[in-house]
Amino acid sequence: VPALPVPEREVTVSTFTSLLVWLPIGAALVVWALPLSRYATGALAVLVSLVEVGIWIEQATRFDFDRHGLQFEQHHSWISDLGVSYHLGEYGFSLWLVGLTVVAMAACIGYGFWVGRDRARAYFGLMLFLTGATVGVFVAQDLLLFYAFFEGMLIPLYVLVGVWGGPGRLGATVKFLIYTMAGSLLMLAALIVYGLKVGTFDLVDGPTSPSRWIFLGFMLAFVIKAPLFPFHGWLPDAYREAPPEVTAVLSGVIAKAGTYGMLRIAIAKFPEPTSYYRTLMLTLAALALVYGSLLAFRSPTLRGVVAYSSLAQSGLIALGLFSGTNLGYDGAVLQMVAHGLVSTALFLIAGTVERRTTTDQFSLLGGMAKGRPALATLLMTVGIISLAVPGSASFAGEFLILAGAFQRHWWWAAIGAGAIVLAAMYMLRAISAVLHEARGSTVTDAALDLRPGELALIVPLVAALLFLSAWPAGVSHHAFAGDNPTQVVKGQFR
Amino acid sequence: VTIHTPHVDWFAISTILALLGASFVALLAAVLVPRAIRRPFAAVVSLLGFAGGVVTSIWLYVDSATPHAAISGTFERDRWTALAQLVICGIGFVTTLVGWEHIASGSDDHIAEFFSLLTASAAGMAFFVGSANLMVMFLSLEWFSIALYVMCAIDYDIEGSLEAGLKYLIIGSFGSAALLFGCALVYGSTNRIDFTGIAAAVGSHGLTGDALLVLGLAMIIAGLGFQSSSAPFHMWTPDVYEGAPTTVTAFMSAATKVAAFALAFRLLRTAFPQEEHLWSWAFAGIAVASLAIGNFAALVQRNVKRMLAYSSISHAGFILIGLSAGSTLGGRALMYYLIVYSAMAFGSFAVLAARERELGAPVTLDNLAGFGWERPFLGVAMWFFLFGFAGLPVGGGFVAKFYVLSAAYDHGWTWLVIVGVIATLVSLYYYLAVVRAMYMRPSEELRVAAVGGGAPAAEPFLHVAVAAALVVSVGSLFAVGPLIDLAKHATSALPF
Numbered sequence: 001v002p003a004l005p006v007p008e009r010e011v012t013v014s015t016f017t018s019l020l021v022w023l024p025i026g027a028a029l030v031v032w033a034l035p036l037s038r039y040a041t042g043a044l045a046v047l048v049s050l051v052e053v054g055i056w057i058e059q060a061t062r063f064d065f066d067r068h069g070l071q072f073e074q075h076h077s078w079i080s081d082l083g084v085s086y087h088l089g090e091y092g093f094s095l096w097l098v099g100l101t102v103v104a105m106a107a108c109i110g111y112g113f114w115v116g117r118d119r120a121r122a123y124f125g126l127m128l129f130l131t132g133a134t135v136g137v138f139v140a141q142d143l144l145l146f147y148a149f150f151e152g153m154l155i156p157l158y159v160l161v162g163v164w165g166g167p168g169r170l171g172a173t174v175k176f177l178i179y180t181m182a183g184s185l186l187m188l189a190a191l192i193v194y195g196l197k198v199g200t201f202d203l204v205d206g207p208t209s210p211s212r213w214i215f216l217g218f219m220l221a222f223v224i225k226a227p228l229f230p231f232h233g234w235l236p237d238a239y240r241e242a243p244p245e246v247t248a249v250l251s252g253v254i255a256k257a258g259t260y261g262m263l264r265i266a267i268a269k270f271p272e273p274t275s276y277y278r279t280l281m282l283t284l285a286a287l288a289l290v291y292g293s294l295l296a297f298r299s300p301t302l303r304g305v306v307a308y309s310s311l312a313q314s315g316l317i318a319l320g321l322f323s324g325t326n327l328g329y330d331g332a333v334l335q336m337v338a339h340g341l342v343s344t345a346l347f348l349i350a351g352t353v354e355r356r357t358t359t360d361q362f363s364l365l366g367g368m369a370k371g372r373p374a375l376a377t378l379l380m381t382v383g384i385i386s387l388a389v390p391g392s393a394s395f396a397g398e399f400l401i402l403a404g405a406f407q408r409h410w411w412w413a414a415i416g417a418g419a420i421v422l423a424a425m426y427m428l429r430a431i432s433a434v435l436h437e438a439r440g441s442t443v444t445d446a447a448l449d450l451r452p453g454e455l456a457l458i459v460p461l462v463a464a465l466l467f468l469s470a471w472p473a474g475v476s477h478h479a480f481a482g483d484n485p486t487q488v489v490k491g492q493f494r
Numbered sequence: 495v496t497i498h499t500p501h502v503d504w505f506a507i508s509t510i511l512a513l514l515g516a517s518f519v520a521l522l523a524a525v526l527v528p529r530a531i532r533r534p535f536a537a538v539v540s541l542l543g544f545a546g547g548v549v550t551s552i553w554l555y556v557d558s559a560t561p562h563a564a565i566s567g568t569f570e571r572d573r574w575t576a577l578a579q580l581v582i583c584g585i586g587f588v589t590t591l592v593g594w595e596h597i598a599s600g601s602d603d604h605i606a607e608f609f610s611l612l613t614a615s616a617a618g619m620a621f622f623v624g625s626a627n628l629m630v631m632f633l634s635l636e637w638f639s640i641a642l643y644v645m646c647a648i649d650y651d652i653e654g655s656l657e658a659g660l661k662y663l664i665i666g667s668f669g670s671a672a673l674l675f676g677c678a679l680v681y682g683s684t685n686r687i688d689f690t691g692i693a694a695a696v697g698s699h700g701l702t703g704d705a706l707l708v709l710g711l712a713m714i715i716a717g718l719g720f721q722s723s724s725a726p727f728h729m730w731t732p733d734v735y736e737g738a739p740t741t742v743t744a745f746m747s748a749a750t751k752v753a754a755f756a757l758a759f760r761l762l763r764t765a766f767p768q769e770e771h772l773w774s775w776a777f778a779g780i781a782v783a784s785l786a787i788g789n790f791a792a793l794v795q796r797n798v799k800r801m802l803a804y805s806s807i808s809h810a811g812f813i814l815i816g817l818s819a820g821s822t823l824g825g826r827a828l829m830y831y832l833i834v835y836s837a838m839a840f841g842s843f844a845v846l847a848a849r850e851r852e853l854g855a856p857v858t859l860d861n862l863a864g865f866g867w868e869r870p871f872l873g874v875a876m877w878f879f880l881f882g883f884a885g886l887p888v889g890g891g892f893v894a895k896f897y898v899l900s901a902a903y904d905h906g907w908t909w910l911v912i913v914g915v916i917a918t919l920v921s922l923y924y925y926l927a928v929v930r931a932m933y934m935r936p937s938e939e940l941r942v943a944a945v946g947g948g949a950p951a952a953e954p955f956l957h958v959a960v961a962a963a964l965v966v967s968v969g970s971l972f973a974v975g976p977l978i979d980l981a982k983h984a985t986s987a988l989p990f
Contacts, residue, residue: 032874079893079974081826081982082900119867144896148887155886158926162934170934174926181922185915192896192911196903 016055017072017088017139020098021149023055024048025132028125038120042113045124049106049131056102063095068481069494070141070204079144083200087141091493093333093479097138097260100340103464104252105131108245110457111348115355117164117243126156130249137257143191143201146265150221151184153254157246165241172237179234183224190217194269204494208269215273218266219281225258226314229288239307244351247303251310252344256336259317263332267321268492274324281322282408286415288315293422297429302353302360305430306346309386312419313339319416320401328404329485330476335397337475338468342386342394345461349379352454353434356447362430367439372449376435378458385465387427388420393465396472503564505557506571506624508550509579513586513617516543517610524606536606537594543613544590547583547620551576555980561987567688568630570760572987575624577829577980578756582623582749584966585836586616588959589745592844595953596741596851598649608648612745615641619753623760627688628677631757635673635721638753639666642746646738658737665730666720673717679710680765689764693989702768711766715776718761722754724780724810725787732791735803740850743799744843747806748836755813759828762820763988770820777818778910784811785917792924798857801924802842805883808921809835812898815910819901825985827897830977834882834890834970841963842879845872848956859931866932871957873932875964880925882967885918890970890977 027048031041063071070089078086090098109127117123133156136149154177162173194214195201209215224231239247267274274281292312296305313335320332352375353368354360369376388394398420406413450458468475480488504511520536520543527535554576561572589612597608618638625631643666647659681687683706684695701707719727735743762773788808795801813835816827849857849865849872866873882891895918902910970977 077975079978081978082897148892151887151892155881155888159929159933162930170930173930173934174923177922177926178919182919185919188896189899189908189911189915192899192903193908196900 014072014074016059017090018074020052020055020059020102021088021132021136021139023132024052024128024135028128028132031121031125031128036121038116041120041124042116045109045128046106046113048128049102049109052102052131052135053106056099059090060095060099063090063092065092065478066481068488068491073141078142083195083202084144085142085202086145087202087204088139088145089141089204090139092481093263094138094260096333096337096475096479097256098135100256100337101131101134101138101253103461104249104340104344105134107344107348107457107461108249111245111248111351112243114453114457115351119163123160123164126160130156130160134253134257138260141203143195143203143206143265146203146261147184147188147191150187150225150257150261151181153257154180154184157250157254160246161238161242164243164246167241168237169241172234172241176234176238179231180224183221183231186217187221190214193217203265203269204492206269208271208492210272211270212273212276215266215270215277218261218270219277222258222261222266223284223318225261226255226318227258227288227311228284228315228318229291229311232288232292232311235307235311236304239310240301240303244303244347244354247307248344248347248351251307251347252340255310255314256340259314259321259332259336262318262321263329263489264493267324268489271490274322278322278324282319282405282412285315285318285322286412288312289319289416289419290315290422293419293426296426297422299426300362302350302362302365302430302434303347305426306343306350309423309426310339310343312423313343316398316401316416316419319405319412323401323404323408323412324486325404325407326485327400327407329489330479331397331400331402331404333479334468334472334476335394335401338385338393338397338465338472341461341465341468342382345378345382345458345465346386348458348461349375349382352450352458357440357442359442362433363440364442365434365440366437366443367435368443368447369435370439371445372447374450374455378450378462379435380431381462382465383427383431385469387424391469393468393472396469396476400476500566503571506554506564506569507621509547509554509576509583510617510620512546512550513543513583513613513620516540516546517613517617520606520610520613524604524610527606529602533594533602533605536609537590540590540593540609540613541587544583544587544616547616548580548587551579551583551620555580555984558987559983563626568625568627569621570624570626570987572624573984574756574760574987577984578623578752579620581752581833581836582616582619585745585749585752585840586612588840588844588962589741589749591955591959592744592847593741594955595951596847596956597739598651601651604648608645611641611645611648614638615645616749619749622753623756625757626690626764628681629687631761632670632674632677636670638750639670639721642666642742642750645742645745646734648742649739652737652739654737655739658734661730661737662734669717669720669727672713672720676710676713676715676717679706679713681710683707683710689761692765693767696766696768708769708772711769711773712776714761715773715780718754718758719780722751722758722810722813723807724814725783725807726780728784728787728807728810731807732800732803735806736797736800736856740799740843740847743803744840744847747802747843748840751806751810751813751839752832752836755817755828755832759817759825760988762817763825763990767989774818774820774905777814778907781811781814781818781910782913784808784814785913789917789920789924793920795924796858796860798859798862798928799843799846801928802839802846805921805924806839808917809839809883811917812895812914815914816898816901818910819898819905819907821901821905822982822985822990823897823904824901825988826978826981827894827901829981829984830890830897830970830974831894833977834894834967837963837966837970838879838882838889838891841875841960841967842883844956844960844963845876845879848872848953851951859927862928862931863935864932866929872960875960876932877929878964878968880928884922884925887971889967890974891967893971893974
């Protein structure tokens with residue numbers, strides 16, 4: 001049968017990339033400026049976040065996954081005399097991360113609407129601003145622009161945690177900000193040195209650099225953001241004190257900016273330093289994986305388990321990236337998306353549990369499965385996916401990463417496989433402590449099952465996860481052009 | 495005997511004339527205009543003066559593509575002068591708006607004198623930035639300083655206002671004396687007082703490294719350090735900024751810095767290009783000292799005005815990084831930084847003025863609690879200024895830092911980039927402390943009550959002024975290209 005001629009679709013939707021960034025930021029300004037009611041503000045924010053998802057779907061259907069190089073590109077001069085430009089565009093893997101961002105943000109904004117956050121205009125404005133800045137990180141193709149968005153994410157997060165967070169929020173925000181800014185300011189120094197040395201700040205045109213110092217400057221920002229052991233000091237406080245939907249964003253999406261940066265900038269632009277520091281980075285990744293899993297197993301709270309498991313997962317993703325193999329890269333991208341969805345869903349579920357019982361302490365929880373089938377089913381499903389049961393999206397991701405790490409050396413894979421056993425232990429412990437065992441003292445009959453509004457937020461995330469579980473290649477084979485990641489990375493994605 | 499009067503290019507000094515005219519009319523108003531309408535009358539005169547200054551300096555900018563000395567070589571008519579004058583007039587305009595509602599709000603006794611002094615000091619600054627010889631430089635420095643001394647003390651109902659004026663007078667005089675002494679030494683060494691003549695004399699007589707000249711240069715740098723409140727010449731800054739009426743603080747923190755740094759760059763590039771290796775190191779040292787002292791001292795302040803005073807010292811440090819690079823890139827960075835910084839500094843002090851009036855007490859981190867929610871516009875504006883100060887990408891403050899650090903790297907000083915980055919990190923702590931106080935601590939908890947308990951006074955002019963500062967500080971992020979082009983053309987007027 002002769003293949004049908006594929007109509008050559010003219011890609012005219014480049015402006016969509018800018019729109020994805022500026023629509024939510026513009027909406028944030030509208031929300032701040034107009035004296036809308038709480039309900040109208042929330043509704044507008046949810047609407048905008050759904051439009052974002054729509055735009056992304058439109059982009060994804062038009063994306064040519066076989067084509068090399070940047071797509072949906074936009075290029076304008078910004079600071080011309082230093083070679084800084086407003087340059088946006090997407091690659092396969094960045095498309096998936098943008099998708100993760102808009103979907104997770106839509107769920108989290110919806111959650112904020114559902115629970116009726118007070119000071120609605122400020123809150124939803126900040127959430128929208130955060131959406132725009134985070135999408136910006138994944139599509140920016142200029143170092144300074146990337147940096148601006150990377151920092152831009154911090155500002156709303158700082159206020160979101162500081163205003164709507166728990167009792168220890170002030171300390172948590174200071175720690176969070178100082179940690180992450182320490183990393184990103186050194187990145188600023190590194191990017192100035194890199195950009196002025198090579199004469200351009202453009203990520204596509206910029207050549208590779210052999211400088212180990214610059215590489216370390218960038219990496220420090222990324223390992224703090226991801227985070228990896230031992231740079232995770234901010235994580236427990238921030239994840240505990242933030243409102244649940246903000247924690248979901250932090251671990252599901254923001255953390256991925258760190259691992260994305262490793263792939264897009266550190267590994268692609270600094271091949272020589274990458275291989276020089278490979279063992280160090282793999283060691284840090286493995287440490288994060290094992291240490292995070294152990295902490296998760298010891299954590300007395302539901303959020304703590306998910307928080308430390310995020311640390312472990314960041315380690316796993318970094319393990320895949322720094323293995324420098326085809327399988328490792330594919331697996332890392334898949335795992336970024338899968339874990340982003342898993343951890344968003346888990347933190348939102350933790351939020352619903354907290355709303356019903358006022359706590360996420362295991363000692364006060366238990367027996368929630370009885371009479372609450374929807375909650376039990378969702379927590380169980382996400383938990384099972386999260387512990388990488390064969391057939392799940394996480395399993396596919398972890399398997400690819402471990403296979404890639406194995407190609408580097410068998411012991412990395414051995415460490416990773418050991419940590420997966422730990423993952424099963426901590427996740428099953430958490431599930432049973434919340435759903436099963438004796439009924440906890442805070443679990444009353446008044447604690448209802450998930451309401452339709454909550455289901456509407458969490459079920460789509462779970463559905464996306466199930467879809468990825470059925471077809472992990474949807475992401476892993478569509479992340480790098482020609483499905484040959486090492487060559488693509490070596491060619492700096494051009 | 496015929497006396498040859500020099501040809502005067504009146505257009506070259508039109509900005510100064512506009513401001514002086516306004517000053518004169520405002521001073522007359524103090525005696526002639528009835529008290530009931532004295533405040534609006536004087537304020538409008540001042541606004542007109544500054545608007546005129548804005549127009550003439552724009553015109554001068556457009557019309558001075560080829561730099562040349564005017565009035566027997568005492569005044570430099572070029573784009574560097576015009577751009578600095580434009581910024582100064584802009585600051586003066588918004589200062590007038592705030593002053594209208596805030597200066598001596600209890601009585602109208604000295605209101606016209608205040609506006610007269612304000613326009614006069616701006617005129618002095620406009621003259622200062624264009625001065626082309628040591629004599630004019632010193633005279634115009636005294637001109638605007640004396641006006642500022644009085645402005646600091648004008649609201650003698652406020653506790654500390656007189657003290658601030660006196661402190662500023664004494665320490666400022668010390669700075670002026672250092673500058674004057676330096677000028678004398680340079681003259682003694684080179685026998686010239688015009689900037690270009692000094693450079694020429696140094697070149698033709700092989701005076702590079704001459705002890706007298708170097709000592710003179712050092713004294714001049716110290717004198718300018720006093721004016722720009724750079725460490726270690728900053729001791730007066732926190733006290734004066736704290737004690738002066740907040741409107742005056744806002745004006746000083748923005749305009750004085752613009753004048754001092756714009757002139758410093760011109761002086762060093764024009765008169766002392768052969769000594770660049772000396773002054774670039776000296777300024778790098780002063781920059782590091784300012785960054786260290788400004789930032790670390792700000793960390794422990796509870797009084798927000800004092801904190802911002804220390805923050806202005808640390809920003810002097812950043813500006814000095816651009817200055818010490820001494821290159822065209824450094825000049826661009828300097829001008830861009832000054833534009834953005836003066837908008838943020840002015841705006842943040844104006845917001846404090848509103849809060850101060852509402853409380854009837856000095857603003858501290860404690861009584862700022864809940865401010866962001868009570869006064870949403872001023873709160874958000876303050877939020878933008880503070881994040882901008884910290885170099886986060888919500889405004890031009892981010893690009894300004896990027897520029898000065900780039901200039902430092904371009905000069906080959908990677909270490910200075912690292913110092914700047916670390917200083918920024920430290921500064922985050924105290925800027926965020928203000929945001930934290932405004933938004934994250936409920937005011938009910940701290941029982942802060944406004945004076946009289948009623949709604950805060952409507953301050954439309956202050957809001958307009960803050961909005962203007964906000965537009966400049968945020969807009970400069972998006973309009974980097976045009977602003978840098980302005981600065982680039984201004985810088986090209988100087989010899990490199």
